[in-house]
Amino acid sequence: MSRNAAIYARFSCSRQNEVSIEDQVLAGRGFAEANGLDVVGVYSDRAMSGTSDARPGLQRMMRDSCRHAFDYVVIWHTDRIHRNMLNAFSSLAVLFKNDVQVLSVTQPELNTGADEDEDKNLLLWSVYAWKDMRYSKDLSKNVKRGMQSRADKCLYLGHKVFGYDHDKDRRFVVNEDEAAVVAWCFGVYAAGRMTLREMADDLNRRGHRSARGNPLGYNFVEAMLRREAYIGRYWYKGRLVSEDGYPRIVGSDLFAAVQEHLGRKRRKAEKGEYLLLSKLFCSSCKKRMVGKSGYGRAGKAYYYYVCSGRHTSCITDSGLHKDVLEQAVADAVLKTLGDHRTAEHLIGRIMEMQETGPSKDRIDGIARELEAVERRQGLLLDAIDSFPPHLLAKKADELQGQRLGLESEMGRLKAAGLTLTRDDLREYMGTLSNRLSVRDVIENLVMGVTVARDGKLRITTSIPGADGSLVEAEGGLPGTATQQ
Numbered sequence: 001m002s003r004n005a006a007i008y009a010r011f012s013c014s015r016q017n018e019v020s021i022e023d024q025v026l027a028g029r030g031f032a033e034a035n036g037l038d039v040v041g042v043y044s045d046r047a048m049s050g051t052s053d054a055r056p057g058l059q060r061m062m063r064d065s066c067r068h069a070f071d072y073v074v075i076w077h078t079d080r081i082h083r084n085m086l087n088a089f090s091s092l093a094v095l096f097k098n099d100v101q102v103l104s105v106t107q108p109e110l111n112t113g114a115d116e117d118e119d120k121n122l123l124l125w126s127v128y129a130w131k132d133m134r135y136s137k138d139l140s141k142n143v144k145r146g147m148q149s150r151a152d153k154c155l156y157l158g159h160k161v162f163g164y165d166h167d168k169d170r171r172f173v174v175n176e177d178e179a180a181v182v183a184w185c186f187g188v189y190a191a192g193r194m195t196l197r198e199m200a201d202d203l204n205r206r207g208h209r210s211a212r213g214n215p216l217g218y219n220f221v222e223a224m225l226r227r228e229a230y231i232g233r234y235w236y237k238g239r240l241v242s243e244d245g246y247p248r249i250v251g252s253d254l255f256a257a258v259q260e261h262l263g264r265k266r267r268k269a270e271k272g273e274y275l276l277l278s279k280l281f282c283s284s285c286k287k288r289m290v291g292k293s294g295y296g297r298a299g300k301a302y303y304y305y306v307c308s309g310r311h312t313s314c315i316t317d318s319g320l321h322k323d324v325l326e327q328a329v330a331d332a333v334l335k336t337l338g339d340h341r342t343a344e345h346l347i348g349r350i351m352e353m354q355e356t357g358p359s360k361d362r363i364d365g366i367a368r369e370l371e372a373v374e375r376r377q378g379l380l381l382d383a384i385d386s387f388p389p390h391l392l393a394k395k396a397d398e399l400q401g402q403r404l405g406l407e408s409e410m411g412r413l414k415a416a417g418l419t420l421t422r423d424d425l426r427e428y429m430g431t432l433s434n435r436l437s438v439r440d441v442i443e444n445l446v447m448g449v450t451v452a453r454d455g456k457l458r459i460t461t462s463i464p465g466a467d468g469s470l471v472e473a474e475g476g477l478p479g480t481a482t483q484q
């Protein structure tokens with residue numbers, strides 16, 4: 001087996017102290033070198049918080065993994081694949097299916113046995129990410145309390161809101177130039193004169209740019225048109241704090257008209273989306289099922305899956321109702337995930353991972369070393385004028401490398417100190433069915449489904465089973481398969 005590796009890095013701009021893409025790549029290269037891997041590609045995504053989750057770098061890497069362009073992917077941390085553990089499933093599942101090993105710079109316990117272990121630990125990885133998430137939640141509790149008290153007063157929380165500036169007391173004030181753009185967008189869209197795309201193009205032509213200096217996309221305009229701040233409403237963590245938290249820019253009637261228009265657009269997009277497309281197969285002829293829509297007597301639209309094979313034994317014509325089928329698949333997978341044996345197997349695997357505890361002395365020692373490195377980095381910055389540039393860059397890289405090494409060791413020791421009990425894990429597994437929407441389940445836990453005329457479903461999940469293979473689930477449609 002060759003030892004070609006790709007590095008994947010992501011920066012979400014949504015957290016303080018987040019490691020930059022450059023540092024993630026630097027650490028990845030160091031890790032690859034230490035493990036005898038050849039880096040043949042670097043993929044990265046710089047996502048802006050609050051916008052859609054398009055990830056061109058990740059998608060390109062997934063495509064290249066299908067061509068077997070590399071055997072390993074090196075990441076800084078599992079949360080770089082996806083912040084949400086459940087969404088990490090689908091990406092990891094594809095990589096594992098393509099025989100790509102994922103190696104984490106900061107979670108060495110996930111890398112052990114990577115070369116020989118057949119069982120690819122998909123869910124284990126995800127639960128680990130969840131565990132880490134809980135850990136960082138504890139750390140940031142104090143920060144959150146501070147944020148909450150600011151939010152209660154409707155103050156600026158560190159996120160620029162287009163249309164507003166803030167004064168020295170963190171109160172929002174109108175930015176007249178941006179407010180004029182907001183008012184223009186609402187007016188034009190309500191009148192139906194331009195699409196979101198045309199509005200973004202128009203703004204770009206007039207020289208407007210995002211807070212980070214990039215050209216604006218239609219999603220920027222759409223997010224703006226949905227933002228309740230412009231009618232004064234201040235939200236924090238899903239709670240409406242105040243109806244008068246911002247100075248108003250748009251009238252209530254105009255705002256309502258725009259929402260009505262946007263709502264129609266969104267509903268249309270959601271209805272036409274077939275979640276099982278490319279995963280659903282006809283059990284009779286083994287061909288792919290495709291989406292189809294039709295209209296009933298009252299003009300109501302119906303959405304179906306039908307077989308693309310069209311043999312007499314296939315599911316054709318009125319087909320299978322999209323919503324009913326998707327719900328039945330999700331129900332069957334959740335039932336399997338809640339199955340005692342599957343759950344206990346997963347819990348057992350996670351418990352095995354937690355054996356080693358941290359050493360308090362070692363953590364203190366690393367903290368001191370880190371301080372020393374940071375001090376030297378500071379001194380280096382002071383000396384920037386008196387150093388020859390090539391030496392400066394070399395020294396800076398060296399210090400940064402030391403610092404990343406120390407930080408990753410520190411992270412590993414701290415994470416090891418957070419032990420979950422069997423009851424914690426049972427609780428977590430027990431809540432899964434409430435947390436997951438049909439979409440979550442199909443996108444993250446379903447690899448493939450075959451369906452028969454009698455409504456019988458056979459589902460291959462991405463859940464690792466006790467024997468090392470992926471867990472299969474069975475289910476069925478309520479009533480007959482070809483209902484109208």
Ligand SMILES: [Zn+2]
Pocket residue numbers: 282283284285286287307308309310311313314315
């Ligand atoms: Zn068929």
